[in-house]
Amino acid sequence: MKQCKRCGEQKPLEAFSKRKASKDGLHYYCRECNSPLLKAYSEANRERKAAYDKAYYEANRELALIRARASYEANYAANRPRDRARVRARQAGLATATPMWLSKGHREAIAAIYAEAERLTRETGIPHHVDHIIPLKGKGVCGLHVPWNLRAIPAAENLSKSNRIPDHLIV
Numbered sequence: 253m254k255q256c257k258r259c260g261e262q263k264p265l266e267a268f269s270k271r272k273a274s275k276d277g278l279h280y281y282c283r284e285c286n287s288p289l290l291k292a293y294s295e296a297n298r299e300r301k302a303a304y305d306k307a308y309y310e311a312n313r314e315l316a317l318i319r320a321r322a323s324y325e326a327n328y329a330a331n332r333p334r335d336r337a338r339v340r341a342r343q344a345g346l347a348t349a350t351p352m353w354l355s356k357g358h359r360e361a362i363a364a365i366y367a368e369a370e371r372l373t374r375e376t377g378i379p380h381h382v383d384h385i386i387p388l389k390g391k392g393v394c395g396l397h398v399p400w401n402l403r404a405i406p407a408a409e410n411l412s413k414s415n416r417i418p419d420h421l422i423v
């Protein structure tokens with residue numbers, strides 16, 4: 253027999269659950285006293301775990317969103333010059349000025365010039381555009397949308413030039 257430290261009743265040893273840390277290897281409280289306490293403990297534990305899981309999930313979700321945004325922006329930045337070259341080409345109706353024989357290397361060279369204009373804009377703070385050295389709709393002559401007819405120059409210069417053919421190119 254053993255006395256329960258909670259209800260004070262004398263009960264057979266079987267009424268106490270095992271507890272290695274105790275001298276007699278049994279719990280201080282009888283099973284009957286202990287089980288509601290265990291239940292309350294496990295419930296509190298479950299709630300704590302749920303709160304932890306929720307916080308963990310939300311922190312992870314936020315991190316995943318930040319990662320997704322960063323990856324999207326990196327991807328966007330990497331493709332931007334090429335995209336801009338394409339968009340710009342469409343806007344200006346360059347299809348007719350872009351020769352069929354333009355190679356992949358030529359197209360990459362064009363994209364590189366647009367990238368250069370963006371780099372100059374970024375690094376100098378002065379807006380740079382891609383300029384057609386011989387205007388696409390010049391007087392008497394039409395330039396082509398080819399790498400050797402393109403250059404990155406300050407936007408103001410591009411606009412003031414309008415569609416005039418540069419003097420040094422007039423023969």
Ligand SMILES: [Zn+2]
Nearest residue numbers: 256259282285
């Ligand atoms: Zn008891």
